[in-house]
Structure formats: C-alpha cells, structure tokens
Amino acid sequence: xxxxxxxxxxxxxxxxxxxxxxxxxxxxxxxxxxxxxxxxxxxxxxxxxxxxxxxxxxxxxxxxxxxxxxxxxxxxxxxxxxxxxxxxxxxxxxxxxxxxxxxxxxxxxxxxxxxxxxxxxxxxxxxxxxxxxxxxxxxxxxxxxxxxxxxxxxxxxxxxxxxxxxxxxxxxxxxxxxxxxxxxxxxxxxxxxxxxxxxxxxxxxxxxxxxxxxxxxxxxxxxxxxxxxxxxxxxxxxxxxxxxxxxxxxxxxxxxxxxxxxxxxxxxxxxxxxxxxxxxxxxxxxxxxxxxxxxxxxxxxxxxxxxxxxxxxxxxxxxxxxxxxxxxxxxxxxxxxxxxxxxxxxxxxxxxxxxxxxxxxxxxxx
Amino acid sequence: xxxxxxxxxxxxxxxxxxxxxxxxxxxxxxxxxxxxxxxxxxxxxxxxxxxxxxxxxxxxxxxxxxxxxxxxxxxxxxxxxxxxxxxxxxxxxxxxxxxxxxxxxxxxxxxxxxxxxxxxxxxxxxxxxxxxxxxxxxxxxxxxxxxxxxxxxxxxxxxxxxxxxxxxxxxxxxxxxxxxxxxxxxxxxxxxxxxxxxxxxxxxxxxxxxxxxxxxxxxxxxxxxxxxxxxxxxxxxxxxxxxxxxxxxxxxxxxxxxxxxxxxxxxxxxxxxxxxxxxxxxxxxx
Amino acid sequence: xxxxxxxxxxxxxxxxxxxxxxxxxxxxxxxxxxxxxxxxxxxxxxxxxxxxxxxxxxxxxxxxxxxxxxxxxxxxxxxxxxxxxxxxxxxxxxxxxxxxxxxxxxxxxxxxxxxxxxxxxxxxxxxxxxxxxxxxxxxxxxxxxxxxxxxxxxxxxxxxxxxxxxxxxxxxxxxxxxxxxxxxxxxxxxxxxxxxxxxxxxxxxxxxxxxxxxxxxxxxxxxxxxxxxxxxxxxxxxxxxxxxxxxxxxxxxxxxxxxxxxxxxxxxxxxxxxxxxxxxxxxxxxxxxxxxxxxxxxxxxxxxxxx
Numbered sequence: 028x029x030x031x032x033x034x035x036x037x038x039x040x041x042x043x044x045x046x047x048x049x050x051x052x053x054x055x056x057x058x059x060x061x062x063x064x065x066x067x068x069x070x071x072x073x074x075x076x077x078x079x080x081x082x083x084x085x086x087x088x089x090x091x092x093x094x095x096x097x098x099x100x101x102x103x104x105x106x107x108x109x110x111x112x113x114x115x116x117x118x119x120x121x122x123x124x125x126x127x128x129x130x131x132x133x134x135x136x137x138x139x140x141x142x143x144x145x146x147x148x149x150x151x152x153x154x155x156x157x158x159x160x161x162x163x164x165x166x167x168x169x170x171x172x173x174x175x176x177x178x179x180x181x182x183x184x185x186x187x188x189x190x191x192x193x194x195x196x197x198x199x200x201x202x203x204x205x206x207x208x209x210x211x212x213x214x215x216x217x218x219x220x221x222x223x224x225x226x227x228x229x230x231x232x233x234x235x236x237x238x239x240x241x242x243x244x245x246x247x248x249x250x251x252x253x254x255x256x257x258x259x260x261x262x263x264x265x266x267x268x269x270x271x272x273x274x275x276x277x278x279x280x281x282x283x284x285x286x287x288x289x290x291x292x293x294x295x296x297x298x299x300x301x302x303x304x305x306x307x308x309x310x311x312x313x314x315x316x317x318x319x320x321x322x323x324x325x326x327x328x329x330x331x332x333x334x335x336x337x338x339x340x341x342x343x344x345x346x347x348x349x350x351x352x353x354x355x356x357x358x359x360x361x362x363x364x365x366x367x368x369x370x371x372x373x374x375x376x377x378x379x380x381x382x383x384x385x386x387x388x389x390x391x392x393x
Numbered sequence: 394x395x396x397x398x399x400x401x402x403x404x405x406x407x408x409x410x411x412x413x414x415x416x417x418x419x420x421x422x423x424x425x426x427x428x429x430x431x432x433x434x435x436x437x438x439x440x441x442x443x444x445x446x447x448x449x450x451x452x453x454x455x456x457x458x459x460x461x462x463x464x465x466x467x468x469x470x471x472x473x474x475x476x477x478x479x480x481x482x483x484x485x486x487x488x489x490x491x492x493x494x495x496x497x498x499x500x501x502x503x504x505x506x507x508x509x510x511x512x513x514x515x516x517x518x519x520x521x522x523x524x525x526x527x528x529x530x531x532x533x534x535x536x537x538x539x540x541x542x543x544x545x546x547x548x549x550x551x552x553x554x555x556x557x558x559x560x561x562x563x564x565x566x567x568x569x570x571x572x573x574x575x576x577x578x579x580x581x582x583x584x585x586x587x588x589x590x591x592x593x594x595x596x597x598x599x600x601x602x603x604x605x606x607x608x609x610x611x612x613x614x615x616x617x618x619x620x621x622x623x624x625x626x627x628x629x630x631x632x633x634x635x636x637x638x639x640x641x642x643x644x645x646x647x648x649x650x651x652x653x654x655x656x657x658x659x660x661x662x663x664x665x666x667x668x669x670x671x672x673x674x675x676x677x678x679x
Numbered sequence: 680x681x682x683x684x685x686x687x688x689x690x691x692x693x694x695x696x697x698x699x700x701x702x703x704x705x706x707x708x709x710x711x712x713x714x715x716x717x718x719x720x721x722x723x724x725x726x727x728x729x730x731x732x733x734x735x736x737x738x739x740x741x742x743x744x745x746x747x748x749x750x751x752x753x754x755x756x757x758x759x760x761x762x763x764x765x766x767x768x769x770x771x772x773x774x775x776x777x778x779x780x781x782x783x784x785x786x787x788x789x790x791x792x793x794x795x796x797x798x799x800x801x802x803x804x805x806x807x808x809x810x811x812x813x814x815x816x817x818x819x820x821x822x823x824x825x826x827x828x829x830x831x832x833x834x835x836x837x838x839x840x841x842x843x844x845x846x847x848x849x850x851x852x853x854x855x856x857x858x859x860x861x862x863x864x865x866x867x868x869x870x871x872x873x874x875x876x877x878x879x880x881x882x883x884x885x886x887x888x889x890x891x892x893x894x895x896x897x898x899x900x901x902x903x904x905x906x907x908x909x910x911x912x913x914x915x916x917x918x919x920x921x922x923x924x925x926x927x928x929x930x931x932x933x934x935x936x937x938x939x940x941x942x943x944x945x946x947x948x949x950x951x952x953x954x955x956x957x958x959x960x961x962x963x964x965x966x967x968x969x970x971x972x973x974x975x976x977x978x979x980x981x982x983x984x985x986x
Binding site: 401404407409411412414415416417418419421422425434435436440442488491492493495496498499500502503504505506509512513515516517518519520521522524525526527528529530531533534547549550551552557561581582583586607610611613614616618627628631632643646647650651653654657658661662665669672673679 | 692693694696697698699700701703704705707708710711712714715716718719722729734735781782785790796797798800801802803804805806807808809810811813814817818821822824827858862863866868870871905908909913915918919922923925926932939940943944947948953956957959960961963964967968971
C-alpha cells in the first residue's frame with residue numbers, strides 16, 4: 028500500500044495543455060475519486076500515475092518513492108480499464124494467472140494465488156469459462172482480480188462503469204465499494220458521474236479544463252463549493268446561480284436579483300465578506316433548499332415545466348434561466364403560474380460575479 | 394507510452410533500409426527511361442544511377458521516331474498497345490463492376506445467389522492458366538481472339554470476385570434505414586437501388602472500380618494467350634520489343650514500363666484505405 | 680408506384696429482383712467456370728489439338744483411353760515444375776510473411792513520416808508484375824546494378840550471371856517475388872496489428888509482461904485469423920507465379936525456373952498438345968480444390984467472423 032503525491036504536475040500534448048499544474052495528495056488506503064467533465068484532464072492525470080504517459084513536468088511520488096522514469100510494468104499499480112481490457116481469448120483462470128505467469132512465478136504458486144483470488148471474488152465456478160461470454164459484473168471482478176493478484180500498491184480505475192447499463196450500475200457500485208473495503212488499497216477512481224463519486228469515494232477531486240478545482244469529502248464539495256463550476260457540477264440538478272447586485276436596505280444588505288426580486292437579508296457573516304458593494308455577484312442556492320413562500324417580499328418566478336422523477340419533482344423556473352427547484356410530490360405546482368419562494372440565509376452562497384470564486388474563500392482558491 | 398531513443402533510431406534505420414530496397418528497382422527503371430542509347434548498357438565505372446545526359450529519346454522512339462544509332466525503327470509503335478490496355482481494362486472493369494455490384498446488392502439485400510461468394514473465391518483460387526485451354530477454344534470459335542472486347546470480357550470475369558466481394562462488404566456496411574424509408578414512401582425496389590442506393594455508394598463504387606482497373610491493367614498472362622498481333626497490351630508488347638535484330642532495347646522498354654507502371658501507382662495511393670478490404674475479399678477493413 | 684413494397688407479394692418481388700440482379704454474375708460464372716470445365720474434361724480424354732483439323736466438339740474421334748492421365752504421372756517435367764513451384768512457395772511466402780510482420784510492428788504506433796513511408800512501402804505491389812519482372816531483368820544483368828552494388832560493397836569485382844545460372848536464376852526470381860509481395864503482407868498484417876485492442880496491450884504491460892511476452896500472449900492469438908488470411912492469399916497467388924518470372928528467365932535456363940504456370944504456358948503455346956494440357960489442368964484443379972476446400976472454409980469462416 029502506498030500514498031500518492033502529485034506535485035506541480037503538468038501535461039502538454041503539443042500546443043494543447045491537458046493538465047495545468049496539479050497538486051494532490053492521496054492518503055494511504057484512501058478511495059479518491061477524480062471527477063470532472065470529459066476533457067478536464069482526469070484521465071491524463073491517472074495515465075501519468077500509471078506510467079502510461081510521461082508528465083511534461085512535475086513529479087509523482089508513491090509514498091516517498093519518486094516515480095520518474097519507472098516504467099509502467101514496474102510501478103506496481105493495478106489498472107482497471109474503462110472496458111476492463113479482459114483478454115477475451117483466454118479463460119478466466121488464464122486472465123487471473125496472467126500477471127504472476129508473466130513475472131515467472133512458480134506454477135504451484137500461481138495456482139494457489141489464482142485459487143485464493145477466485146475464491147475471494149466468487150469466481151471459482153467460472154474459472155474455466157472463456158472470458159468473451161461473461162456478464163459485465165463478472166468482467167469487473169475478473170479485471171480487479173487480475174490486477175489484485177499482484178498485490179498492487181495502488182489501484183487505478185478508469186470510468187469502469189461508463190459502459191454499464193444504468194440499471195446495473197447501482198449493483199456494480201456497491202460491489203466495487205465492498206471490494207475496496209476488503210482490499211484496503213489506495214484507489215483512484217476516475218469518473219464523470221458525480222453519483223459514483225459521491226457514493227463511493229472518501230474524497231473527491233473535482234477538475235475542469237485541466238485545473239484541479241476542489242478536493243474534499245463528498246459533503247464538503249456539496250455544501251461548500253469553492254467556485255461556480257463546482258457548485259453547478261456537483262448536485263443533481265446543480266446549484267442555481269443568479270447574477271445580482273448588492274443593495275443596502277433598512278433591514279440590511281440584500282442582493283437585487285432583477286426580475287426575480289430582492290433576496291432575503293444576507294446574514295452578517297456573508298455581508299461582511301462582500302468587499303465591494305458595487306460589483307455583481309452570483310447568488311447561489313440549491314434547488315432542494317427552496318421553500319414555497321407566502322409573503323409579499325418573496326422571490327418569484329414563473330413555472331415553465333415540471334419533471335416528476337419518482338419521489339421528487341423538478342420544477343423548472345423562468346424562461347432561459349435554467350433555474351430549478353426540487354420539491355416532494357405533495358407540493359402543489361402548476362405550470363404557467365408564478366412560484367413564490369424563499370430561502371433560509373444559511374443556504375445561500377455568494378460567488379464573485381466575474382471570476383466565479385466563492386466570496387469569503389478567495390484565499391483557499393488557486 | 395514512453396519512446397526510447399535507441400528504439401526510434403532502430404525504427405528509422407530499418408524503415409530507411411526498407412525504403413531503399415523498395416525504391417531501387419523502380420528508380421533504376423525510371424532512370425533508364427531517360428538514358429540515351431549510349432548509356433543503356435554502361436557497366437563498371439560508367440554505370441550511373443542518374444542519367445548523365447537525360448533525354449526523352451526513349452519515349453519518342455517507342456512512339457515511332459527512328460534513330461540511326463539503332464538498327465531499325467519500330468515496326469509497331471506503343472500507341473496501339475496503350476489503347477489496347479486502356480480499352481480492355483476499362484471495359485473489363487465496367488463488366489466486373491456492373492455484374493459484381495448488381496449481384497452484391499442482390500445477395501446483400503435479397504439473399505439471392507448464395508452460391509456466389511464461394512464460387513467467386515474459387516474462381517480466384519484457380520490459376521487462370523488451368524482454365525485457359527477451353528477459353529482459347531471458345532474465343533477462337535466466337536472470333537473473340539485478338540480483340541480488345543474479347544480480352545475485356547475475360548478481364549471482367551476474372552476480376553468479378555473482387556468487384557463482388559468489395560461491393561458486398563460496402564452494401565453490408567451501409568445503413569438500410571434510408572432504403573426502407575423510400576420503400577415505405579412507395580418507391581419500387583429497383584428504383585430504390587438505382588436512384589437512392591447507387592448514388593449514395595458513389596465513392597465506394599469508384600474505389601472498387603479503381604481497384605478492379607488496377608487488377609486488369611496489371612494482367613500479362615491472359616493477354617499473352619488471347620492476343621497476338623492487333624490488340625496486344627502494353628506488357629505483351631513490351632516483352633516483344635527486343636528481338637535478335639535489335640538486341641536489348643533497355644531504355645525503350647524502361648520508358649514503356651514507366652508508362653505502364655504509373656497509373657496503378659497513382660490510383661493505388663488514391664484508394665489506399667480500401668486496399669486491405671479489396672485484397673482480402675472484404676474479410677478485413679481498415 | 681403507390682405502396683408497392685407494402686403489398687403482400689412484396690417478398691416475391693424482392694426475390695425476383697434479387698434473382699435478376701445476380702443473373703449476370705451467375706451467367707459469367709457459368710460461362711467461364713462451369714462450361715469450360717466440362718469442355719476441359721471432354722478434351723482431356725482425347726488426343727485432340729488445334730492442329731488436328733477437327734473442331735473441338737469432334738474431339739471424341741481422338742479418344743485415347745485416359746492416356747493423358749497416365750502420361751502425366753510419368754511426366755518428369757510436370758513434376759519438376761510442381762516441385763519448383765512448391766520450393767518458391769516455401770521460400771517466398773514465409774519470407775514475405777516475416778518481413779511484412781517485422782515492418783508492420785515498426786508501423787503500429789505513430790511517428791513522424793509514418794504516412795508517407797507507408798505509401799512508399801506499398802509501391803512495389805502496385806507495380807504491374809510484368810514491369811516488375813522487367814525491372815529485375817535489368818537489375819540482374821551480369822553487368823547490371825546489383826552486381827555493381829555487390830562489387831562496391833565487397834570491394835572486389837562481382838559478376839554473378841544471375842539469370843543464366845540455374846541456382847542464381849531461382850534466387851533472383853524469388854527475390855523479385857519477395858520484393859513485390861512483402862508489401863501485401865505488410866499491409867494486411869499492419870491492419871491486423873492495428874486491430875489488436877490497445878487497452879489489452881496496456882493491461883498486459885501493467886501486469887508486467889515484456890514486449891516479447893505481450894507479442895506471444897496477446898498479439899499473436901488476436902491476429903491468428905488475419906495471419907491465416909494473409910498466408911492463404913499469398914500461398915494461392917504464389918502458386919500461380921508467372922508474370923515476373925517468365926519475363927525474367929522465361930523459365931530458364933533450361934527448366935531451372937520452370938514453375939507450373941510457365942510449364943502450362945509452354946505446352947499450351949509451343950507443344951500445342953491441348954488434350955494433354957487439359958488433363959494437366961484438371962489434375963491441378965482437383966488437387967487444388969482438395970487443398971483449397973479446407974483453406975476456403977477457414978477463409979469464409981474468417982470473413983464471416985470479421986464481417
């Protein structure tokens with residue numbers, strides 16, 4: 028087992044910079060998810076950890092061992108590919124035995140290891156089946172077992188669930204999390220699916236455009252996003268953001284949100300963080316924190332349409348604003364009517380109107 | 394993946410060697426085609442890779458210009474053989490492509506002619522030499538001997554397997570939704586084939602036709618057996634250029650060889666991405 | 680034209696159109712394969728020749744009680760030609776395969792100049808074979824460039840009589856064939872190599888497999904079908920070897936490079952004993968069919984799988 032330390036990691040492909048300076052520490056035994064939209068540099072980061080690609084500059088350490096120049100076959104990392112890269116022309120047994128055999132282990136020892144691993148992963152029955160006709164969760168287990176048999180210090184998983192049916196993903200997620208608990212290995216899990224990251228990871232590293240945006244536990248990145256990207260990317264649906272300007276009223280500081288109305292009074296802590304009272308800010312709140320209001324000074328928006336997704340209803344607000352509210356199914360909503368709503372002060376976050384950085388967290392960012 | 398410098402050096406060295414080997418024969422012929430008579434048989438120190446006195450004489454010579462340094466002017470110029478090669482290859486291609494495309498479509502869409510795939514591969518496997526006796530007899534009987542259309546007909550049949558298999562894989566790859574939509578709109582199947590499918594397949598058809606043309610253009614043996622005086626093709630004419638009277642006409646043959654070699658080289662590059670498909674009867678696509 | 684396809688007789692129409700579309704191809708096959716084969720069987724049982732003055736359908740007048748078939752068993756020149764063809768196949772096809780494979784492995788990943796080098800390396804197979812034969816005829820003259828290069832390399836005068844020495848002529852012919860057809864192997868095998876999933880190679884590498892181990896355990900099993908296709912295609916084509924060889928040596932000196940096709944050509948055009956040639960041809964067709972049936976089943980299977 029081993030920790031991972033990335034320092035000033037940069038990767039350029041010709042003129043294109045896939046990764047602009049990445050610093051990340053992954054603790055021993057931690058399940059770290061690297062989350063971001065496609066092209067954010069997450070796969071590049073992982074490929075460099077695995078040794079599939081060379082960093083343009085910066086360093087990678089496994090605990091205190093510098094990985095510069097260590098070829099991928101010698102890094103002792105287990106890698107689970109997006110499509111699992113199972114050797115389909117071999118049996119399950121041959122797949123599991125591949126690593127030890129290639130490293131010229133004794134046959135008896137290979138057999139023993141394969142038997143143990145198969146037992147552990149409940150693959151014993153399937154050992155002599157050809158690997159090209161197995162279901163996807165078996166393939167996942169074979170892929171993990173094939174790497175795990177070499178007792179790698181680090182496990183890297185590259186979007187292993189992206190080719191799996193939605194219905195099956197929940198099963199696979201549970202299985203994967205259980206496997207990680209059993210192996211107690213450092214795992215780095217690359218995904219664009221926040222649900223996977225939120226449900227499985229100890230911590231999440233959110234990336235965008237080759238830049239690491241935020242690292243934290245799933246709750247931290249959900250509750251305390253450092254910028255508008257993380258705020259809108261995390262959460263389903265993401266955070267609502269409205270441009271507004273601060274206005275001083277008799278009761279205290281509010282944000283003028285134009286047609287929507289004036290925000291409730293900002294709590295003093297938030298108000299004192301606002302350095303400039305004149306520049307625009309992003310006023311952010313989560314769709315699930317909206318409550319239906321009754322008072323005259325409530326915010327209001329027309330209901331454009333509703334989506335019922337089982338226990339909850341997503342209500343789309345305003346034309347072209349991409350604002351949403353999430354209610355339970357009991358809340359009465361009618362398309363075309365105006366929704367009056369209110370927010371609790373502690374649910375409101377402010378972001379800089381131009382940079383998108385969370386107000387009050389400027390120092391923590393970049 | 395990391396690239397090691399020694400491997401890159403090795404790679405380029407090996408490729409350079411392969412390029413030299415691949416190009417020497419072509420380069421030698423190209424050079425010979427521009428050498429004057431005096432340099433044709435130069436040996437030892439006089440042997441040069443580049444013509445010392447480049448000339449177009451060889452090209453003029455094969456098209457009829459006489460020269461005192463050679464014993465005779467040619468009794469037959471290269472013009473007619475070039476015409477023969479063109480006519481027989483083009484019409485052979487038309488036959489192979491029309492019959493092959495129609496049959497490929499019939500099989501791909503309607504399951505007709507299930508015997509054809511294997512029959513045509515079989516046709517390709519057997520040496521043409523082994524079926525030429527009856528063909529020669531038939532052609533003599535039908536008075537097709539030594540005619541460009543007689544040759545074209547044989548070419549059309551010999552290259553039919555390639556046309557058929559290529560077009561079959563193209564049709565198999567083509568999405569059928571558009572055809573089905575047209576059928577629902579009330580087009581007849583024939584109309585769908587001629588008005589919708591074929592226009593959509595213009596590019597693959599062109600590739601297949603070029604491929605088949607190269608095959609036909611490259612033939613030597615069949616033309617050698619089926620033509621004798623009037624309609625000999627370029628390779629046959631080339632082999633007959635030298636005689637005991639003239640000795641080896643190196644430069645003239647090289648000029649002719651260059652003319653024969655250029656079309657397939659150019660067209661081959663144009664259809665490079667379909668070469669694998671064509672040569673493996675569609676088993677492999679690039 | 681309204682709704683024709685939706686009528687109940689639509690299936691019938693489709694079948695009828697399918698039949699019509701495949702008819703020309705079927706007729707051509709009949710015309711060149713089935714009918715001539717029957718004709719060939721008929722003639723092969725006689726002593727008929729184009730010089731015998733009778734039309735071919737009158738050949739029964741020359742019935743010879745299968746003498747042609749007994750003759751071919753004792754025809755030393757025929758068996759010699761068959762042996763030489765086998766020798767050429769045995770040397771050329773593996774050489775082309777190995778050279779092509781080696782080149783293809785150099786071309787798997789990206790590098791500067793890949794496209795242009797690839798195009799140039801394919802050029803030999805595009806050259807009209809008869810022209811290629813002429814190229815090598817010139818190169819292998821005893822005062823020609825090959826000996827010149829060898830002289831320069833060795834520092835002493837080399838004057839091998841390539842095309843008039845029985846052994847060297849065979850070597851020259853083989854070199855020409857390898858030159859022309861290695862690119863075909865290269866082309867097919869490279870397509871095959873490109874089809875080996877990159878992830879599997881990476882996975883094997885991460886599991887500690889060396890380049891050699893990866894080649895044996897991943898690349899070769901994955902390319903088996905393609906290798907079989909490439910080898911069968913070349914074996915089939917190589918068996919027919921004629922153009923290059925005939926232009927270079929005419930089958931000579933003597934019969935030193937006389938392969939099956941060259942022998943056929945000579946007995947057809949010089950000896951004009953067509954009844955006998957027909958018997959030879961049928962013999963070859965039958966033997967080849969037996970060999971080919973297995974290969975073809977493999978090939979057809981491979982085509983199905985690949986398609």
